[in-house]
Amino acid sequence: MRNxxxxxxxxxxxxxxxxxxxxxxxxxxxxxxxxxxxDDGDNGSAVIQMTLIDRQGNKRVRTMNKxxxxxxxxxxxxxxFSDPSDVRNTAFLTFDYADSSKDDDQWLYLPALxxxxxxxxxxxSSSFMGSDFSYADMTSRAIEDYSYKIAKEDEVxxxxxxIMEAAPKTEKVRRETGYDKSYMFVRKDNFVVIRAxxxxxxxxxxxxxxxxxxxxxxxxxxxxxxxxxxxDKITLHTTLMSFSDVxxxxxxxESFFSVRRIERGL
Numbered sequence: 002m003r004n005x006x007x008x009x010x011x012x013x014x015x016x017x018x019x020x021x022x023x024x025x026x027x028x029x030x031x032x033x034x035x036x037x038x039x040d041d042g043d044n045g046s047a048v049i050q051m052t053l054i055d056r057q058g059n060k061r062v063r064t065m066n067k068x069x070x071x072x073x074x075x076x077x078x079x080x081x082f083s084d085p086s087d088v089r090n091t092a093f094l095t096f097d098y099a100d101s102s103k104d105d106d107q108w109l110y111l112p113a114l115x116x117x118x119x120x121x122x123x124x125x126s127s128s129f130m131g132s133d134f135s136y137a138d139m140t141s142r143a144i145e146d147y148s149y150k151i152a153k154e155d156e157v158x159x160x161x162x163x164i165m166e167a168a169p170k171t172e173k174v175r176r177e178t179g180y181d182k183s184y185m186f187v188r189k190d191n192f193v194v195i196r197a198x199x200x201x202x203x204x205x206x207x208x209x210x211x212x213x214x215x216x217x218x219x220x221x222x223x224x225x226x227x228x229x230x231x232x233d234k235i236t237l238h239t240t241l242m243s244f245s246d247v248x249x250x251x252x253x254x255e256s257f258f259s260v261r262r263i264e265r266g267l
Contacts, residue, residue: 029149032163032187037144039192042220042249045069049080052241053131063088063130066267070253074099076141077258081267088130092263093139101143107136110263117260126179126202133207133228133240137178146174152184157196161189175202193221205232217247 027035049065064084070077075098082091089112096106107120125137147167155162165185169175179201186196197209213225224244230237256262 027151027163029151029165032151032165032192033144033147033149033167035192036185036187036194040220042218042222043071044251044253045247045249046251047244047247050241050243050245051130051132052243054239054241056235056237061085061131068251068253068257070255070258072255079258079263081263082130083267090266091130092266093129094258094260094263095140096258097140099143101145105140107139108260108263110260112266117264122173122177125177133230133238134242135179138228142174142178146170155186157186157188160195162186162195163189179203191221193223195223205230205237207231212241218249220249222247 046066046068049067051063051065053061053063062085063082065080065082067078067080075096078095078097080093082088090110091112092110094108094110098105104122107125108117109120110117120136126135128134129136129139146169148170150166152164152166155164163186165187166182167185168182169178169180175181181200181202183200184198185194187194193211193214195211195214197207199207199209201207208227208229208231210227210229211223211225212227213223215222215224217224222244224247226242227239228242229239
């Protein structure tokens with residue numbers, strides 16, 4: 002389940018470097034590879050409640066069903082919106098490719114217009130359905146597209162972390178994500194990114210915080226994530242994503258992950 006457990010962070014065999022009670026020295030690249038290689042489950046589903054909060058504190062709540070299926074090294078995912086009525090039957094399809102030379106494919110179906118829009122590279126840094134997550138945030142990032150360094154080591158909520166600086170290697174990646182650089186807070190015990198700071202190309206900053214992390218079917222899953230957009234230290238907008246009914250090893254037909262299917266609805 003690559004997208005939800007890795008996407009909002011850095012997208013080796015742990016036994017080579019990790020011994021219970023002892024964390025050996027890592028290079029920045031080794032940390033990035035360990036994050037990417039972490040077991041995040043196969044063929045998953047979840048119910049997601051997305052709460053949008055404006056700077057006045059007004060809230061809008063949207064409910065979605067998300068499904069993912071592994072296709073070899075690639076992952077296909079689909080999201081169907083169920084509530085409220087103004088977004089019901091809106092659907093979002095992603096083909097997340099492991100090959101960094103291949104652009105991920107994304108489509109958004111808008112039932113009111115009976116139109117499926119392909120998300121082109123120039124639009125991927127824009128907001129996903131009015132949230133603080135961009136279309137680029139909804140896919141895993143290829144680790145070879147970034148340069149890494151360990152900025153420092155610290156603690157978050159009693160957990161030891163590496164604070165990793167990640168900078169795009171190319172202007173193409175920078176434009177597509179809308180990020181000049183990011184800082185990822187990686188837990189040393191399980192290689193989960195539990196916090197991130199994204200420096201946007203427009204001068205804003207986005208702060209991601211995993212508020213709740215659970216082990217489900219042996220997989221570490223962030224079940225409550227906050228993304229907050231700020232400018233000049235003022236919060237402009239906040240999005241909360243809450244995950245429930247998380248399941249792995251589901252049996253999905255390949256045809257479920259297609260443009261034709263998102264146009265039919267769940």
